[in-house]
Amino acid sequence: xxxxxxxxxxxxxxxxxxxxxxEKIVVLDxxxxxxxxxxxxxxxxxxxxxxxxxxxxxxxxxxAGLAASGFIPFVSTFGVFATGRAYDQVRNSIAYTxxxxxxxxxxxxxxVGEDGASHQALEDIALMRVLPxxxxxxxADGRQTYxxxxxxxxCSGPVYLRLGRPKVPVVIPEGLPFELGKAQLLKDGKDLxxxxxxxxxxxxxxxxxxxxxxxxxxxxxxxxxxxxxDKELLLEMAQKTGTLVTVEEHSVIGGxxxxxxxxxxxxxxxxxxxxxxxxxxxxxxxxxxxxxxYGLTAENLILAGKAALQKKKEI
Amino acid sequence: xxxxxxxxxxxENLPAISTAAIEELRQKARKLRRDVITMIYKxxxxxxxxxxxVLDILVVLYYMVMKIDPANYQxxxxxxxxxxxxxxxxxxxxxxxxxxxFPAGFLESLRKIGSPLQGHPDMCKTPGVEMSTGSxxxxxxxxxxxxxAARLENSRRRIYVILGDGExxxxxxxxxxxxxxxxxxxxLTAFLDYNGLQIDGWIRDVKSPEPLVEKxxxxxxxxxxxxxxxxxxxxxxxxxxxxxxxAPTMIIAHTVKGKGIxxxxxxxxxxxxxxxxxxxxRALKELEK
Numbered sequence: 001x002x003x004x005x006x007x008x009x010x011x012x013x014x015x016x017x018x019x020x021x022x023e024k025i026v027v028l029d030x031x032x033x034x035x036x037x038x039x040x041x042x043x044x045x046x047x048x049x050x051x052x053x054x055x056x057x058x059x060x061x062x063x064a065g066l067a068a069s070g071f072i073p074f075v076s077t078f079g080v081f082a083t084g085r086a087y088d089q090v091r092n093s094i095a096y097t098x099x100x101x102x103x104x105x106x107x108x109x110x111x112v113g114e115d116g117a118s119h120q121a122l123e124d125i126a127l128m129r130v131l132p133x134x135x136x137x138x139x140a141d142g143r144q145t146y147x148x149x150x151x152x153x154x155c156s157g158p159v160y161l162r163l164g165r166p167k168v169p170v171v172i173p174e175g176l177p178f179e180l181g182k183a184q185l186l187k188d189g190k191d192l193x194x195x196x197x198x199x200x201x202x203x204x205x206x207x208x209x210x211x212x213x214x215x216x217x218x219x220x221x222x223x224x225x226x227x228x229x230d231k232e233l234l235l236e237m238a239q240k241t242g243t244l245v246t247v248e249e250h251s252v253i254g255g256x257x258x259x260x261x262x263x264x265x266x267x268x269x270x271x272x273x274x275x276x277x278x279x280x281x282x283x284x285x286x287x288x289x290x291x292x293x294y295g296l297t298a299e300n301l302i303l304a305g306k307a308a309l310q311k312k313k314e315i
Numbered sequence: 316x317x318x319x320x321x322x323x324x325x326x327e328n329l330p331a332i333s334t335a336a337i338e339e340l341r342q343k344a345r346k347l348r349r350d351v352i353t354m355i356y357k358x359x360x361x362x363x364x365x366x367x368x369v370l371d372i373l374v375v376l377y378y379m380v381m382k383i384d385p386a387n388y389q390x391x392x393x394x395x396x397x398x399x400x401x402x403x404x405x406x407x408x409x410x411x412x413x414x415x416x417f418p419a420g421f422l423e424s425l426r427k428i429g430s431p432l433q434g435h436p437d438m439c440k441t442p443g444v445e446m447s448t449g450s451x452x453x454x455x456x457x458x459x460x461x462x463x464a465a466r467l468e469n470s471r472r473r474i475y476v477i478l479g480d481g482e483x484x485x486x487x488x489x490x491x492x493x494x495x496x497x498x499x500x501x502x503l504t505a506f507l508d509y510n511g512l513q514i515d516g517w518i519r520d521v522k523s524p525e526p527l528v529e530k531x532x533x534x535x536x537x538x539x540x541x542x543x544x545x546x547x548x549x550x551x552x553x554x555x556x557x558x559x560x561x562a563p564t565m566i567i568a569h570t571v572k573g574k575g576i577x578x579x580x581x582x583x584x585x586x587x588x589x590x591x592x593x594x595x596x597r598a599l600k601e602l603e604k
Contacts, residue, residue, distance in 0.1 A: 006542075012404075026467070030468055048467070048469070050463065050493060052490075053490075053493070053494075055487075055490035055491075055493070056384070057452075057453075057456070057458045057486075057487040057490060057492075058458075058459075058487055058491045058494055059462065059489035060456070061453050061455075061456025061457045061459070061487070061491065062456050062457070062459050062460035062463065062491075062494065063460060064446070064456075064460060065446075065457040065458060065459060065461040065462075065463070065464065066460040066461070066463060066464050067460075068438075068445065068446060068457070068460070068461060068462050068464075069391075069460070069465070070391065070464070070466075071464055073460075088450055088453075089453055089456070091486070092447065092448075092449065092450045093446075093447070093453050093456075093457060094494030096437075096439075097438055097439065097446070097447045098439060107372020108407070117513065162480060183432065190357075253578050
């Protein structure tokens with residue numbers, strides 16, 4: 001998988017392949033199977049696919065019942081509906097019960113684009129992260145999505161996998177192994193570290209490269225698993241660089257930035273600059289225009305990196 | 316008890332029930348009601364009204380109908396019951412203890428710190444509890460998932476779920492009602508514990524669910540109505556549910572909240588409070604009759 005591909009498309013393809021190897025995998029969707037790409041699984045395994053209609057709460061409960069009976073349900077819809085609409089069902093029927101349900105949400109973040117704020121999940125990581133027993137995974141590209149889908153199918157317990165709508169370039173080197181809970185140091189550095197997740201790994205890598213020309217050495221960590229957090233690597237980077245810049249296509253409240261700040265404030269306090277959506281809803285626009293407006297670009301990350309260096313000096 | 320053996324053969328048709336067996340069940344139910352009220356008295360909190368209204372449905376299912384083996388309670392082919400109205404769990408706990416899923420001594424620990432018997436059912440803590448419930452409206456969806464799983468595995472196991480009448484004010488119930496009919500889940504039997512009362516008063520005053528029979532029928536269900544305290548009627552209805560092909564069955568069980576303890580019957584005050592010492596003694600006395 002080397003071409004530019006949407007993470008949702010990679011998910012659809014991975015499901016088909018896994019479906020052949022793991023007969024306990026079943027898939028549920030809430031009338032969005034074309035968009036979430038579970039349609040690929042539905043075409044191949046119609047008896048193991050259940051379209052639940054526009055009933056997300058019911059879908060989560062049904063998945064819980066299938067999981068309680070030994071199946072491995074993958075449940076898909078858009079991120080806003082998977083986490084917000086069906087929150088109590090995810091909480092009580094899936095997380096509390098530790099059932100083996102894989103919630104794979106697509107169309108998360110502002111890159112949903114033209115559909116606007118009602119459809120842009122900017123708080124889903126926060127909502128899922130606070131639930132005990134829940135694993136939260138945000139792959140950086142199609143290649144990593146493919147790996148992540150297999151990894152979550154093989155682990156036991158509830159998982160939230162966060163995917164997006166648009167095509168995204170491949171940023172993960174071929175052959176780089178994927179392990180849940182184990183972050184990836186994609187570029188080393190000594191002055192600051194970008195801690196990025198999902199599609200923001202790419203601008204973080206670009207920013208780090210551009211900073212080099214200004215003699216600033218920035219590391220880039222791909223935090224593909226937000227829960228459980230890779231504490232070891234994070235603290236190592238905090239100690240080594242003295243300041244962290246978190247980057248996420250999500251609210252700066254409750255997501256990756258909060259998770260990182262929680263960790264370092266208790267264990268090795270260093271300045272943390274959080275880049276993300278600043279406590280506001282999104283809006284309509286092209287993904288590119290929105291990423292620019294809300295500061296998820298290499299240019300803005302360069303500014304954030306310099307602000308982090310300034311904070312470090314002030315201490 | 317001979318009548319317990321009747322459910323181990325895998326027959327579709329339930330055996331005819333004798334008058335003696337009915338009397339035996341009644342005595343069993345009186346004992347279980349004593350357990351329920353003792354549990355709640357010792358916990359000093361809980362929901363006696365709904366536990367007492369649902370108890371006879373549980374007695375019929377767990378002593379006459381369900382294929383279960385407490386010694387092998389995780390057998391994949393066991394029948395399953397979800398108590399969607401989770402607050403009535405003292406009734407379920409009393410039944411599970413009596414059937415040997417866990418020691419009767421657990422009952423005294425209800426709602427206390429460290430107890431395997433939580434205030435609302437927890438499948439991770441209590442043997443025999445098939446699904447954690449408590450947040451209303453979620454059990455039917457889960458039961459649907461279990462029914463789909465049974466079908467995928469070509470298993471003849473059956474799924475039972477009990478809903479509260481107030482509970483069906485939750486929208487998810489109707490999403491699930493549509494799903495069960497759409498997927499033709501004839502291995503699923505639901506019960507509505509229609510005791511007519513919810514926390515804030517009579518259901519018909521708070522928000523009426525009527526016309527109930529027509530509603531469930533319009534959603535594509537086979538609908539039966541019974542006296543939820545009459546064992547023969549309940550058994551007949553369950554048998555008809557088992558015989559139904561291509562649609563799930565809803566058994567609307569007309570019940571009395573607080574059933575069996577005169578001063579609790581039809582009294583909203585007893586939805587969610589424990590008896591004091593004097594009330595507990597009076598309740599026990601009535602149940603010894």
